[in-house]
Each structure stands twice: as C-alpha cells, then as structure tokens.
Amino acid sequence: MDLTLWILTVGWIFVLLWVPFIIYTNRKTHPKALFVLFFAEMWERFSYYGMRALLVLYMTKVLFIDMAQSAAEVKSYAIYGSYTAMVYLFPVLGGMVADKYLGFRKTIIWGGFLMVLGHFALGFQAFGDLEGNMPMFFGALGLIIVGNGFFKPNVSSFLGEFYETDDPRKDGAFSIFYMGVNIGSFLAILTCGYVGQNINWHYGFGLAGIGMLIGLLVFWAFAKGFGEKGLEPQEVKDGSVKIFGTKPAVSVIVLSLLAIPICALMLNLNEVMSTLLLVISVFIVGYIIYHALKSDDKVEGQRLLVVVVLFFFHAVFWALFEQAGGSLTIFIEKNVDRSFLGTVLPSSIFQSFNPLFIILLAPLFSFMWLRLNKAKKExxxxxxxxxxxxxxxxGFAIIVLGAKYFPNNEGLISVVFIALMYLFHTMGELSLSPVGLSMVTKLSPNKIVGFVMGAWFLSISIGNKMAGWIGSLTASESVAEGAHPTETLSVYADTYLTWGVFVVAGATLILLLLVPTLRKWMHGIH
Known part of the structure; x- marks a missing residue:
C-alpha cells in the first residue's frame, strides 16, 4: 500500500469514529435538525471540494496542455475565479427563491439534483471520445453553479430556523455545522484527489457526484421530521402567487435550465464576468443599504448596515484564503518537497490540512465561545x-518566511511551512466564517433572511473572483517555461507578501478601528 492510500484509509477511519462522537456529545444541547443538515451539507461539500481539488490541476495538465505553461495557468486561474465566483453569486437568487416561492426544503432538493447532474457529466467524460470536450466541461460546471445557488445559502438559513434570534447556542451550532462542511471537504480532497491524480481525473469528478447524491437523499429522507419548517409561503400554497402566469416551481425550473448555458458561456469570458459581477454586487449591496436606511425600525436598519460593512472584509478574507484551490496548489506542485517515506504525495492532498484542522478545532471553538459567553468575555x-x-x-507570513529564508538547494520548502500556514488560516476561518453565517441569521429581518444570506455569499463570490486575479500574478511570463524552482519561488513569495501579508494586515487594522461603531449598531445582538 502506498503512503497516499494509507493516508486516505486512516482519514476515512478517523471520520467514521469522529462524527458519531460529535453527534453523541452534542445530542442534548442541540436539536436533531442540526445533525440532519450537518450530514446533508457534509456530502454536498464532498462533491464541491472533490471537484475543486482537481479543477486547476486538470485544466493546466489536460484541458490546456497545448498552451505554454504560464498561459495555461493564467487561463485556468481566470476560469477557476469565474467558476467559484458564480458558485457564490447564484445563492443571492437561490435565497430569494426560497424566501418568496419554494421554501427552504424544495429549493435545497432542486439545487442538489442539478449538482448531481453536473458532477456526473464531468465523470462521464472518462468514456468514449469525451475527454477534453469543452462544451460538456463548461456545461457541467454550469449545472453545478446553478444547483449550488439553490442549495448552499438555504441549508445555512434553514439551520437558523431552529434557534431563537440571540440563542447563545447559535454560534456553537454553526461551528458544528461548519465542521460537517469540512468533514466532507477532508474526505473529498483525500478521496477524489487520490483517484483523480493517480487513476483517472474523471473518476475523481464522478466520485464527487456520488457524494452529492448521498447528501440529497439524506436531506429528502429526513425532511418530514422538520414539521412545518422550511415549507413554501402560505400565499404560494394558496395558488395566489404566479411567475409569468404559471406556478412558481415550474418557472423556477425553466429559468434554471436557461441559466445553465449562460453560466457555461460566462466561464470563458473573464472580463465580461468581472464587469457583470461588479454591477450585480453594486446593485445588491445598494439595495440592502437602501432597505436599511429606509427602514421604519432604526435598530433593524443599523443591524443590516453591520452586515454590509463586514461584507467587504469578508470578501478580502476569501480573496486570499481561496488561493488554496488555485495558486497555492500549483505552488505546492512546484516549490514544496512532497517526498515522504519513498512516496511523492500528490499536490491536491495538501488541501486536506484545512478541513482536518477544522474537524479537530471546530468543537474547541464551539466550546470556547460558549464558555466565554457565560463569563461575559466573548x-x-x-x-x-x-x-x-x-x-x-x-499564515501567509509563514509561507513568505519559508520561501525567502529556508528553501533547499532545489528551491523547495518543507511541508512544515504549508502545515503551519493551514493551521493559522484554519483558526482564522473558524473565527470568521461560521460566525458570519450565524451573524446573518441574527441581524437580518425574518422576511429577507434568505436574500441577505445569499448576499453574504456574494461577498465570497467577489473574493473568489479576486482570488483568480491574485493567483494569475504568480504565473509570471518573465519566468521561462520549465524554469528552476528557485525562480518561481521568488514570484510566489513576493505575491503572497504583498497581498497575503500587507493588504490583509491593513484591512485588519481598519476593521479594528471600526469595531466600536459596529458593536453599537448591533444593538445588543452579540
């Protein structure tokens, strides 16, 4: 058994023991719905991160193999940025559809179904003469983008329905839920990454689809236990609401199918996608600001303004954090010593550090927030x-330190620097991401919580698009084809120093100065 397969086996055994332990130890603290949604989201993230682990590598090594290396990387980063941007852009519409027309349950099921089709379409390219079929490749990504828009925001919003607005258990619940996200990610990166890089790229994509199908079936099977929660609005049940003169469900299906080829086309139109994302972002953020300023309830309005301010800092975080699926994966491929015990580990497997650390640290963070809350020090x-x-x-400072001062004679740095970077990035993610999801459900008016949650994912969309652009800065044309790793190392170090250290540190300082004002605007919601 090679080392990679051994790591994969141990990872699965660990998760099979860890998940029952977490459910058992939290069963009396949280409602059963948390664990159902935890499990469904775990498998949905298995599908997403399984494909994400392979996407840039597949494009640079297979899809654009005829292009020069730097050109292939730039094009791959642009498509990756557009893809992940749209993955987090469509939740704005998905949240609105759930709020106004279908309810959380039906919207989640429809989104999951489209994602299953998308992942299987990528998997089927392993057969016949479909390898490298561009229309099928981009069409499959279009299915996943639209499906994710319906699924992703509504699972998070639905979880908030099972807790009161300022329930002290809420941040802890979202931390546990977030751990489910990352268990799926951990298993996907190990499993799909191994299968994709060692057996067949498309088998890896197909495994991601099987994970999505399991998540969809779990949610559907347990949905009846949610009672009246998550059903469509009463006016939709009564038949008084129509879209284009038809039932909302029919219109949503038709419009979804029309959106798929449009998304596929936009993936290859980088500049158009960037402009469109900017216009949509300005419109949606502007609408939330307008709603906040025009609200008859001043408290409600100021709480929404807190969401808007944190929206921008959230985008900065993801612009750098999402280098993990793009430039950092190529950096590890080129400039990290991946040999261990006679095996050269595949570069995709290193992405598993992040979800592994979250699995281990999420319960600690959940416990820590509750203890600090009781001590009134949270x-x-x-x-x-x-x-x-x-x-x-x-975390980026650690990578820059390793790249500038501790490379070996071949221009490679130790995997220890990657592990430490992911440790600090993971602690940063746990301090910000699940807390942000919880915050949106606390600060948003009930009638638009799905829409605001979708807008919150829009900040991740902007961050992902920025991530693609920042990643392209590491694909320097000044570095010759097949250059020695010492040459590429300096390009990565300079990019991460400027953007990962200086820009993020500047944003941190600005937000620190805004903290007193934002706390005041939250009006007692902690």
Missing amino acids: PSTPMKFVLGLGLLAF
Whole structure:
C-alpha cells in the first residue's frame, strides 16, 4: 500500500469514529435538525471540494496542455475565479427563491439534483471520445453553479430556523455545522484527489457526484421530521402567487435550465464576468443599504448596515484564503518537497490540512465561545472578524518566511511551512466564517433572511473572483517555461507578501478601528 492510500484509509477511519462522537456529545444541547443538515451539507461539500481539488490541476495538465505553461495557468486561474465566483453569486437568487416561492426544503432538493447532474457529466467524460470536450466541461460546471445557488445559502438559513434570534447556542451550532462542511471537504480532497491524480481525473469528478447524491437523499429522507419548517409561503400554497402566469416551481425550473448555458458561456469570458459581477454586487449591496436606511425600525436598519460593512472584509478574507484551490496548489506542485517515506504525495492532498484542522478545532471553538459567553468575555462578531483576518495574514507570513529564508538547494520548502500556514488560516476561518453565517441569521429581518444570506455569499463570490486575479500574478511570463524552482519561488513569495501579508494586515487594522461603531449598531445582538 502506498503512503497516499494509507493516508486516505486512516482519514476515512478517523471520520467514521469522529462524527458519531460529535453527534453523541452534542445530542442534548442541540436539536436533531442540526445533525440532519450537518450530514446533508457534509456530502454536498464532498462533491464541491472533490471537484475543486482537481479543477486547476486538470485544466493546466489536460484541458490546456497545448498552451505554454504560464498561459495555461493564467487561463485556468481566470476560469477557476469565474467558476467559484458564480458558485457564490447564484445563492443571492437561490435565497430569494426560497424566501418568496419554494421554501427552504424544495429549493435545497432542486439545487442538489442539478449538482448531481453536473458532477456526473464531468465523470462521464472518462468514456468514449469525451475527454477534453469543452462544451460538456463548461456545461457541467454550469449545472453545478446553478444547483449550488439553490442549495448552499438555504441549508445555512434553514439551520437558523431552529434557534431563537440571540440563542447563545447559535454560534456553537454553526461551528458544528461548519465542521460537517469540512468533514466532507477532508474526505473529498483525500478521496477524489487520490483517484483523480493517480487513476483517472474523471473518476475523481464522478466520485464527487456520488457524494452529492448521498447528501440529497439524506436531506429528502429526513425532511418530514422538520414539521412545518422550511415549507413554501402560505400565499404560494394558496395558488395566489404566479411567475409569468404559471406556478412558481415550474418557472423556477425553466429559468434554471436557461441559466445553465449562460453560466457555461460566462466561464470563458473573464472580463465580461468581472464587469457583470461588479454591477450585480453594486446593485445588491445598494439595495440592502437602501432597505436599511429606509427602514421604519432604526435598530433593524443599523443591524443590516453591520452586515454590509463586514461584507467587504469578508470578501478580502476569501480573496486570499481561496488561493488554496488555485495558486497555492500549483505552488505546492512546484516549490514544496512532497517526498515522504519513498512516496511523492500528490499536490491536491495538501488541501486536506484545512478541513482536518477544522474537524479537530471546530468543537474547541464551539466550546470556547460558549464558555466565554457565560463569563461575559466573548468577543463581538466584528472583533472575531479582526481575529480571523489577523490569523490569515500570519499564515501567509509563514509561507513568505519559508520561501525567502529556508528553501533547499532545489528551491523547495518543507511541508512544515504549508502545515503551519493551514493551521493559522484554519483558526482564522473558524473565527470568521461560521460566525458570519450565524451573524446573518441574527441581524437580518425574518422576511429577507434568505436574500441577505445569499448576499453574504456574494461577498465570497467577489473574493473568489479576486482570488483568480491574485493567483494569475504568480504565473509570471518573465519566468521561462520549465524554469528552476528557485525562480518561481521568488514570484510566489513576493505575491503572497504583498497581498497575503500587507493588504490583509491593513484591512485588519481598519476593521479594528471600526469595531466600536459596529458593536453599537448591533444593538445588543452579540
């Protein structure tokens, strides 16, 4: 058995023991719905991260193999940025559909179904003469983008329905839920990464689809246990609401199918996608600001403004954090010593550090927030964001330190630097991301919580698009084809120093100065 397969086997055994332990120890603290949604989201993330682990590598090594290396990397980063941006852009519409028309349950099921089709379409390219079929490749990504838009925001929003607005268990619940996200990610990176890089790229993509199908079936099987929660609005049940003169469900299906080829086309139109994302972002953020300023309830309006301010810092965080699926994967491929015990580990497997650390640390963070809350010392949400950004910058500082001062004669750095970077990035993520999801459900008016949650994912969309652009800065044309790793190392170090350390540290300082104002605007919601 090679080392990679041994790591994969141990990873699965660990998760099979860890998940029952977490459910058992938290069964009396949280409602059963948390664990159903935890499990469904775990498998949905298995599908997403399984494909994400392979996407840039597949494009650079297979899809654009005829292009020069730097050109292939730039094009791959652009497509990766557009893909992940749209993955987090469509939740704005998915949240609105759930709020106004279908309810959480039906919206989640429809989104999951489209994602299953998308992943299987990628998997089927392993057969016949479909390898490298561009229309099928981009069409499959279009299915996943649209499906994710319906699934992703509504699972998170639905979880908030099972807790009161300022329930002290809420941040802990979202930390546990977030651990489910990362268990799926951990298993996917190990499993799909191994199968994709060692057996067949498309078998790896197909495994991601099987994971999505399991998540969909789990949610569907347990949905009846949610009672009246998550059903469509009463006016939709009564038949008084129509879209284009038809039932909302029919219109949503038709419009979804029309959106798929449009998304596929936009993936290959980088500049158009960037402009469109900017216009949509300005419109949606502007609408939330307008709603906040025009609200008859001043408290409600100021709480929404907190979401808007943190929206921008959230985008900065993800612009650098998401280098993990792009430039950092290629950096590990080129400039990290991956040999261990006679085996050269595949570069995709190193992405598993992040979800592994989350699995181990999420219960600790959940416990820590509850204990600090009881002691009346828990940091406010804006202060947790400051902590998250600071830890992100520190993680990049470790990589820059390793690249500038500790490379070996071949221009490779130790995997220890990668592990430490992921440790600090993970602690930053736990301080910011699940807390942000919880915050949206606390600060948003009930009638638009799905829409605001979708807008919150829009900040991740902007961050992902920025991530693609930042990643392209590491694909320097000044570095010759097949250059020695010492040459590429300096390009990565300079890029990460500028953007990962200096820019993020600057954003951290600005947010720290805004914390007192934001706490005041939250009006007692911690």
